[in-house]
Amino acid sequence: MPSRHPVPLNALRAFEAAARSLSFQAAAAQLFVTPAAVSHQVKRLEAHLGVQLFHRGHRAVELTAEGQALAASLVEWFAQLDLALDRAVAPTVAHLRVSTVESFAAKWLAPRLHRFHRDCPELKLRIETGDEPSDFVRDGIDVAIRYGAGGYAGVEAERLLDAPVFAVCAPTVSPPLAAAEDLRLHTLLHDDSAAGRPGVPDWAAWLRAADAGAVDASRGPVFASIYLALEAAAAGHGVALGVGPLVADDLRRGRLIRPFELSLSNAYAFWIVRRQNAGAHPAADAFCRWLRQEAADS
Template identity: 75%
Template sequence: MKPRRPAPLNALRAFEAAARSLSFQTAAAQLFVTPAAVSHQVKHLEEHLGVKLFHRGHRAVELTAQGAALADSLAEAFGLLDLALDRATAPTAAHLRVSTVESFAAKWLAPRLHRFHRDHPELKLRIDTGNEHSDFARDGVDVAIRYGAGGYVEAEKLMDAPAFPVCAPALLHDSERPLTQADDLRRHTLLHDESAAGRSGVPDWPAWLRAAGVDPIEAERGPVFSSIYLAQEAAIAGHGIALGVAPLVAEDLRLGRLIRPFDQILPNAYAFWMVRKPGVASPAVAAFCRWLRQEADDARAT
């Protein structure tokens, strides 16, 4: 087998930047070179590989099938390289990067993290929040905690997420707007969050009202928030009644910031999942996953 010529690394980096942005000009700005230099490097790579990587238009470029395949592989490869270089700058520090949704980070993870730091002071933990899927290689994520229907690679269900109404205690003492039965919700503001929108099996107000035997005709009224966390904070402030997801309201219920005016609970097709980078877990990842399981078990027991 004829040995392959060494890969032109500068050309690969230029191509990856151009493929990511679909712009030679943007890639040039990121690499601190000129657009002509990026174009030259891409052409050099095409000649090296013997394939066309871009369709070049008058004002735009578009990846060919071969270019798209190479771009995906290079994004992962450069992500791993950048991560290795980052870790090499602090060889004595054990880093752990966790990605999760804002609601879970604020309402479940943050109140418990002091126990993890107490037991593992040698680990440097970074928490990132976002709803998008994590690219473990490119983003350097070690563990992701996601609210979803499952189907993730290397995933383990952490907690179920049933839902029920929650509100500030003061709402129960409003003599002009009693809150003793589900039908009384017609006189109160309903707080919504986008996590339930268009997702089959995820509890929303119409579904809860139907389960409680109430006509859901007015269930859509009230403000809509971009996250469960914001809807829950609005409920704590007394601005209305939210559908609380059990793990996310447990701490506020315990502290008396929220109460449950009704017993009706809806099951949830979504749950909280612990997702790991495929492959053998590092000692730091294994320790964090063990801690998550224990905290989830303790929460279910209370």
């Protein structure tokens, strides 16, 4: 078999970025080059391999069967290469990348992290926020914490915390809330955490359970995250629906109070999610043990 010259790394990088986004323009923005440069590198790779990797349309590109096969291999290959480079640069430092939703990071994780750093000072931790499914290979995520119904495919998922839902407000709320019907005199603070999610209580569900159907459940502003709604409640701007783990610290510190005992069960919970068959990872194992202990203590 005739020998083949090594594949140019820049061409592989350009192809992988274009394959992931199905756009030469998006790949160019990611690589800080021009779309023409990406196109040139892809053509160079196609000539080198002797196969067509993309079907090129007027406004879009689509992977060929050969392109799909190569892209699937390159995603993991580049992830492993980046990991090897990170280890070469700092071989004595343990790195851990954790992905979680913004509200959990701000309201539960961040206030407790000092205890993890006390126990594992040698571990370098990076916290990233987002609600989309984690790509453990491409994004290099070691541990994800997600708010969902479970049943995640292709990963290992472990239930961490239940998420009961109940009303919360500032201790200075006025006029006082003696009964659920008194909410008609207050601003209801909404967030998008229940939108389109069966089994996740919203104000309409809570008011029905409280037998306060006369209160208009649609009143009040809607926030993009529960974190913002809870901060508005703590500032005295209305009454929000709190999710148990996210308000525990504020209740303990007195920033928020529960004006009513009624609590609704939630089809969603907080889950530890890890890559399936990831192999030994002492840093991730230590972090997950710490999460379980914190959850048990709280």
